[in-house]
Amino acid sequence: MTALSCHIRKATPADQPRIHAIRMGVSENVLSDPSRVTDQEIAWYREQAVFLVADDGGEVVAFSCANHQTGLVWALFVDPAHEGRGHGRALLDAALERLKAVGHAQAHLSTGAGTRAERFYRRHGWRDMGRDLDGQIVFVRAL
Ligand SMILES: CC(C)(COP(=O)(O)OP(=O)(O)OC[C@H]1O[C@@H](n2cnc3c(N)ncnc32)[C@H](O)[C@@H]1OP(=O)(O)O)[C@@H](O)C(=O)NCCC(=O)NCCS
Incomplete structure (x- = not known):
């Protein structure tokens, strides 16, 4: 199936099992310690920030989270x-649109x-x- 049949919408609590499965199913940027992502943090992104899913005929196939308070893209x-x-x-474009709409000139x-x-x-x-303390690459992009 191509992305054309897919639509982007806000995440709901009912999406969480699929989101968790996708997060745990990737082979790169794996979560070394799943307890570092709390239910409270996930709920905060859903209720107070940007939490989007790609819904392909009723199946969630991807998600993104961004923090419009700081311009951070937290997850893709x-x-x-x-x-x-x-x-x-x-999903990245949709998240960046929301950061730009509230006045950010740059995302990170x-x-x-x-x-x-x-x-x-x-x-x-x-x-x-350059690298952060954990050795991750820090990227910025003008919006
Ligand atoms: C990195 C990641 C988010 C990319 O997602 P993706 O959906 O594969 O990316 P896209 O399909 O949008 O783009 C990748 C390439 O796919 C191809 N592509 C894009 N649309 C396509 C389409 N409709 N049909 C066929 N190929 C397509 C293109 O080659 C594209 O490259 P381009 O943008 O230079 O043209 C994904 O691989 C992933 O989740 N990785 C593991 C987790 C991870 O590392 N996340 C980032 C944490 S910061």
């Missing part, structure tokens, strides 16, 4: 079975070096600002 994850169909691009995020995500962000105009 695509089910490995649905990669390369434009979901990542579409961090990601693992040597990953598909690193190549993806470089192709889409993100600027490498």
Whole structure:
């Protein structure tokens, strides 16, 4: 199935099992300690920030989270079975639109070096600002 049949909408509590499965199912940028992401944090993104899913005929296949308070893109994850169909691009664009709409001139995020995500962000105009304390690449992009 292509991304054309897919639509982007706000995440709901009912999406959480699929979101969790996607987060745990990726092979890069894996969560080293799942307890570091709390239910409270997830609920906060859903209720107070930007939490979007790509819904493909009723199945959630990808999600993104952004923090419009600070301009952070916190998460972008695509089910490995649905990669390369434009979901990542579409969800990232939708999240960045929301950051721009509240007045941010720049977005930022961090990601693992040597990953598909690193190549993806470089192709889409993100600027490498160097490494953070955990060795992740910090990227910024003008909006
Ligand atoms: C990095 C990641 C988000 C990319 O998502 P994705 O949905 O595969 O990305 P896209 O499909 O939007 O784009 C990737 C490439 O797929 C191809 N593509 C895009 N749309 C396509 C379509 N409709 N049909 C076929 N191929 C397509 C293109 O080659 C595209 O590259 P381009 O943007 O230079 O043209 C995804 O691989 C992922 O979740 N990785 C694991 C988790 C991770 O590392 N997340 C980032 C944490 S910061």
